[in-house]
Amino acid sequence: MNSSKLVSELEKIVGDNYVSEEPEITFLYHYDFITAEPEGKCDIAIMPGSAEEVQEIVKIANKNKIPLVPWVSGINFGSIATPRRGGIVVDMRRLNKVLEVNEDDMYAVIEGGITWADLKGYLDAHHPDLKAGVTWSPPGTGVVPSCLCYGMFDLGMIGGTGAEFINGLEVVLGSGELVKVGSCALSNLWYGRQPLPDLAGLFIGWEGTTGIVTKMAIKLWPKLPFRTDYISMAQTMEEGVPMMLKLSKAGLGIIDLCIINLGWAQSLFCFDSKNLAIDPIELGLADFFGIITTQAYTEEQHNAQCKAIEEICSEFNVTPLTADIQVKNFPENLLGIMHHISPSTGGQTPIHFWGCWNFSRGGGGEWIGSYCSTRNILKYYQLSRKVCIKYDNPPQFYSRLMMGGHYCVARTNINFNKNDPEEIQKARDCLKEIHEAVQNIDGVVMYKPPTWAVEHNKNKTLPATNTLIKKIKKLLDPNDIMNPGQGIEGE
C-alpha cells in the first residue's frame, strides 16, 4: 500500500484531523528528545479516539505489515518509544479519560493514553480521599506505559512497581483482536488479576511489542490524615543505606523510602555545570540523602511511628528533619525543585524535569536503571560512581526500596547537551561502561532497557527461555509489527 492510500485509509478510521505524515508533526515522534540513543523514523502519526479505532488501525497495519509504535509521551530513559523501523506511531493521548473509580475496591479504570497529571487531577477533583502514586517523571507522562514498563512511584514501599498496581488490562493484539485480562475478563469489576492465569504478564515488561493497551485498572490508595516526609542526611552512603534497610523492615506506616546521593540532590537543587561538586566525597560533603514517608490513621499512631523512625535513625547517628524544615537549611537560591518536595498536597507534588536537566543545560539525560537485591545497593552505587567520575560526570544515584523492602531500584543518571554530538558520544560511552560494571552484580536487571542492553540480557538467559519469549511474541504479534526492534526480544 502506498503512503497516500494508507493515510487515506487511516483518515477513514479517525478523521483527517488525527492522522498526519507532515514532517512538522512526525518530527516530534522520531526521537524522544531526551536520551543519547539514536534517532528513529516516524512515517505517520495517528491519534485514535477509541479502542475500536485502535483495532482498525492495527488490522490495517497487520495486513500490510507496517510497524506500529504505541506512544503516550515518548519520554523514557531507554528510548523504547522511538520507532526503530519507521511506520505508524499510535499516539494514544486522545484516550485520556478516567472511566470509573471503584471506591470499595480502590481502583480506577483508565484509558490507555491518560497522563499522571490527568489522573491526579481527576482524583483530586472527584475522589479526594484516594490517590494514585506520583512518579518522579514529569506529570505529562503516561500512566499505562509507566506501569507496563515497571516504572515506580511514591507508593513503592507498599505496592511495589507500577506493574504490581495493575488490576487488569484491555489490549488490542498485533492481529487486531481485543482481549481482556484480570477479573474484568469475567465480570464488570476490575479488582485484580487473581485467580485466573495471569495473562497480564503477556503485556507487562514487553515494551509495547505484544499489544496496545486501551484500558487498564490501577490500584488506588487511601489518603490517610497524618503524614510526615523526612529528609535525612548522612556523610556517606555507607552510613545512610544500612539505616534505610533497617527502616524498610520496621513497618511503621512507611509508604516510601528513597535514597539519593548528593549528585542527584544537586540536580534537584538546580546546580548547573559550573557549580557542581563532581566528587562530593573528595570534597568532604554529605553524600547521603534519605527520604522517608510515613502515614497513619490517627495522630497517636502517627506520633508513635515518627518516634520509632527517629529512634532507628539515631542508631545510625542520623537526625531526620521533616522535608519542609530540612529544605530551609539550604540557601534560598539553591532550593530549586526542593520547594516541590515539601509535602504541601500530601506529598504528591509534581517532580518536574527541570531540576534533573539543569546540569548540562542541554536537555539530555539517560540512565542505567535496574531492579536489584537490596543487599547490593551500595555495590551498585560504588561501581557506577567510579565510572561517572572517570567521565567527569557527577554521579547521580537514586534507589528506592520496594514492596516492604523485598527488593529495590538502583539507577545512575547521566546528563548531557543534546545539541552537541561529542557530548552525546561521551554520554553513550559512559552509560555503556556503567552498564558493563553493574551487570556483573548478581541480581541486577535493567528496566526500560535500550536495544543494546536487551542483547546483554539475552546472553544471560537460558536458551529455552529465549525460545519461549520468541514463541509468545510470534503468537501475539505474528507479523512482528508491534514496536519492532524494541523490547525483550530486541533486534
Add this chain to the structure above:
Amino acid sequence: MKVNKITEKKESNFLPGKGITKITTVPNQQELERNKELEYYKDIFYQCGKCGTCRTAYHENGWPRICPSGEFGKFEAYYLGGKNLLTWAISTDQLKWTENLAKIFYKCSVCLACTQQCQIPEIHHYAGEWLMAMREEAVRQGYGPMPEQVKYTEHVMKENNPYMEKHKDRTNWLPSYIKLSPNAKLAYFIGCTTSYREQEVAIATSEILNSLDIEFRILDDERCCGSPVYMTGQTDKAKAIAEENIKIFKEAGIEKIITSCAGCYRTLKDTYPNKYGLDHGIEIFHLPEFLLDKMKNGELKFNKSLNMKITYHDPCHIGRHMGIYEPPREVLKDIPGIELIEMNRNRQNAWCCGSGGGVRSAFKNLSAFAADERILEAKETKAEAIVSCCPFCLNQFKTNIKNNEIMAFDLSELVRKAL
C-alpha cells in the same frame, strides 16, 4: 539538628491561582533579554524534553489542562513542548519552513499559559519571545501571516482598523452628552474593538470619567494601536503604525493615556518601548488600575447595589502578558452587591478566551473551541455573568454564548451601573 514535630503546620507551596510558578534563580542562571530575534535564543530551545508539564496547571483544586492550542490540535506540535523542538529543528536545519509549519505557530493565541507551567527557568520566562520570533520568521520566509490576517492588515494600513470599517466612523458611538476637554493632556484611547464592536464599553468608560470629573479627550485621529499586526509577526508594519501613533500623541500634547482595552494597553505600554524601542514617555493606564487608584483615594464611590453573582475572566494581554491580576478584582469586589466567584482556572492559570494572536480571524474553530470551554467553566461557577476588562474577550464571549446561558459584561459597564 532540631527534630521538628509532626504537628507543625506545613506551609503551602501552591499559591491560590498561581500554581507552581515560582522559579528560584539557580547559580549562573542565564539572564536573557526579551524581544530579540530567533538566533538570540537558539541555545535554549533544546533544553525542552517535551515533558508535557506545559499542558497542565498545578494547583490544589485539581490539575486542569491549560493550552487551548494543544487541546484543540492534539498533536504534540500544538503544545509548547512541540513548538520549542520545532523551533530547535528550524534553527538547526533539521526541518525547513513550510506552510504547515507556519500554520502550527499561528494556531496559537499566544496566551502564554504554557510558559507559566514550565519549570525550566529560561523557557518559563522567555518562551513567549520565540513564539513571537517564529511568527516574525514565518513572515520573512513568506509563509505568514495567514490569508485572513493579510486581509485585515491591509485594512489597518488603509482605514486604521482591522474590522473592515471606515476610519471616519470610528467615533460614531460618541453620544453628544459626553463632556470632552479638547485641550486635555489625558487621552482616552478607545481601540478598534471598542470603537466598532463593543461601543457600550466606550460609552460606559466615558461616563465614568465624566462622573469623576476627569478632563480627558478623544483623539480626532485615533488609529489602531497595531496589536493585531504585531501579534501576527508583522513587526515592521506594526512599528510603522506605532511611530505614526506616537506622532499623533505628541502633536496633541498627550501626557497620559487611559485605555479600556487590554490589547491596546499591552501594546502602548510594553510593545512600543520594549519591542520597537520607541520610548514615548507617555503614562499608560488600563482602566481598572486607574479606577482602583481613584477608589483608594476616595474619589470613586459606588452608590448603587448590583446584587449579582459574577465571575472574572483574566484577559491574557493584561494578565500573563503584563502581570495585572488583582486591580480588576479589587474594583469588582468593591461594588456593592457583587459576589465574585472564581473559575477553577484563574489568574496565571486562566484559560484563554481564544480570540487573541490572530486566531479568531484565521482559525475560527479553534477560537470557538477555546471560548466554549471558558463559557462552560464560567457557567460551572453558577455566576450570572462573566466579566472581563478586554473588549476582545467580551466580544468573543458574546459571540459564543448560546441561548443567553450566561451574561457577559465589561468591568466598565458594571462600574457605571453602580455609580
